[in-house]
Amino acid sequence: MKVRPNLDAVLTALADPDRRRAIELLGTAPRRAGELAEALGLPAPAMSRHLRMLKQSGLVEETHPDFDARVRIYTLKEGGMADLKLWLAETDKLWAAQLTAFKTHMEKTRK
Structure with missing residues (x-):
């Protein structure tokens, strides 16, 4: 099987149920960190740590609206799960x- 350097980071990020739920929420619409924290019932510092790991793994990206650079909008990163999908297909x-x-x-042994 081909070595996929990002695969370990993706699997580590997805190992946490709160991060998986954040991915599910972001799959429906882009959201601010505060919205995610509220939906998951997490304090802001915990949500920040989860989002940092999701960004480092390449699953999530953040943007800033033109009207306010302090606001961060999180979205799923295009192709973020490509290595995972390929690995799963190969493993299958x-x-x-x-x-x-x-x-x-x-x-043959039954005959």
Whole structure:
């Protein structure tokens, strides 16, 4: 299998249920950090830490509206899960091949 350097960072970021929920919320619409914190029931410092990890993993990006640079809007980053999707597809093929070989082996030994 091909080495995917970002995969570990993505899996680490997605290991936390609050970060996964933030990803789900951002999948419906861009949001400010305060909106995410309120929706998740988290204090602002905790939400900030989660968002930092999501940005570092390449899953989320932030923008600033022209009218106020202090406001940060978070969105899902285009292609942020590409490495994860490729790894899952490769792993699925590997398992399918292994299970097919096992089934063939078992059918031969039964005869």
